[in-house]
Amino acid sequence: MHRGKGMKFVGDSRVSAERKPNIPKDYSEYPGKTEAFWPDFLLKEWLVGAVFLIGFLCLTIAHPSPLERIADPTDTGYIPLPDWYFLFLYQLLKYTYTSGPYNILGTVVIPGLAFGGLMLAPFIDRGPERRPSKRPFATGFMLLAFAAIFYLTWQAVDMHDWAAAEQQGKITKAVEVDKEAEGYKVYANQSCIGCHGENLEGKSGIGPALVGTGHTPEEVKEIATKGYKKMPANAFDGSDEDLDKLADFVSEMAKK
Ligand code: HEC
Numbered sequence: 001m002h003r004g005k006g007m008k009f010v011g012d013s014r015v016s017a018e019r020k021p022n023i024p025k026d027y028s029e030y031p032g033k034t035e036a037f038w039p040d041f042l043l044k045e046w047l048v049g050a051v052f053l054i055g056f057l058c059l060t061i062a063h064p065s066p067l068e069r070i071a072d073p074t075d076t077g078y079i080p081l082p083d084w085y086f087l088f089l090y091q092l093l094k095y096t097y098t099s100g101p102y103n104i105l106g107t108v109v110i111p112g113l114a115f116g117g118l119m120l121a122p123f124i125d126r127g128p129e130r131r132p133s134k135r136p137f138a139t140g141f142m143l144l145a146f147a148a149i150f151y152l153t154w155q156a157v158d159m160h161d162w163a164a165a166e167q168q169g170k171i172t173k174a175v176e177v178d179k180e181a182e183g184y185k186v187y188a189n190q191s192c193i194g195c196h197g198e199n200l201e202g203k204s205g206i207g208p209a210l211v212g213t214g215h216t217p218e219e220v221k222e223i224a225t226k227g228y229k230k231m232p233a234n235a236f237d238g239s240d241e242d243l244d245k246l247a248d249f250v251s252e253m254a255k256k
Contacts, residue, residue, distance in 0.1 A: 013227035068169030077205025078168055086151035092209060114145065175211045175256050183249020186242045191235050200253050207231070213254045217247040
């Protein structure tokens with residue numbers, strides 16, 4: 001097309017006032033420079049996809065997902081942890097002015113401002129500049145967001161009690177508990193069951209499992225009456241006869 005003469009322009013001289021049909025040419029008009037979508041292009045796509053698929057398959061086989069014990073809805077001591085990419089939002093809820101009575105700040109206002117700002121960015125930062133150094137607001141806020149997300153994620157990892165988390169999710173040996181045993185009846189009627197669970201499996205954050213601890217009957221008697229480390233004293237309240245039955249039963253389970 002010849003330039004200038006005879007052409008009509010709208011405001012921007014790069015845009016011709018005459019509308020041309022917007023239909024792309026057929027690929028056969030570019031011999032040697034394009035390829036057919038089917039099957040050439042799709043075959044390449046499929047090959048790349050297959051490489052990733054097999055790669056992920058190998059990864060999942062090499063690193064099986066870390067399973068914890070079966071979830072227990074009555075267990076109020078369990079401290080859940082979100083996946084790593086949500087850790088920064090999780091961490092935000094631990095500070096004084098974003099938790100408790102200020103929960104709304106940590107859950108709605110601050111994340112809302114951040115994500116709202118992201119959506120408004122194209123309307124606020126409207127200059128023609130494309131270099132990051134010429135767009136101080138956009139670049140500044142982006143760096144600020146990166147720094148905040150990085151810091152909060154790091155803090156969340158640092159603050160989390162990983163040892164306790166491993167303990168609370170541990171898959172403990174399922175042991176057959178004879179609920180008809182005389183010792184079990186004492187156990188169930190005493191306070192023990194409240195902290196050590198119906199099947200002596202323990203309750204996270206409250207009391208450990210009593211299976212396989214290796215305590216002798218004498219030790220159990222002492223623990224039940226005098227307490228043990230963080231366990232309070234006088235947990236047992238009953239006759240000496242019952243205490244014997246309880247101690248025999250618990251130490252029997254302690255051997256398993
Ligand atoms: C208030 C909750 C609570 C009650 C009630 C309670 N325990 Fe415990 N028990 C604990 C805690 C917590 C520990 C772990 C103490 C520690 O290691 O710091 C524990 C530990 C034990 C241990 C030692 C376990 C080990 O890992 O070595 C035994 C045995 C035991 N308890 C038996 C009993 C018996 C028997 C009763 C009932 C008479 C009872 N407990 C009642 C909280 C409780």
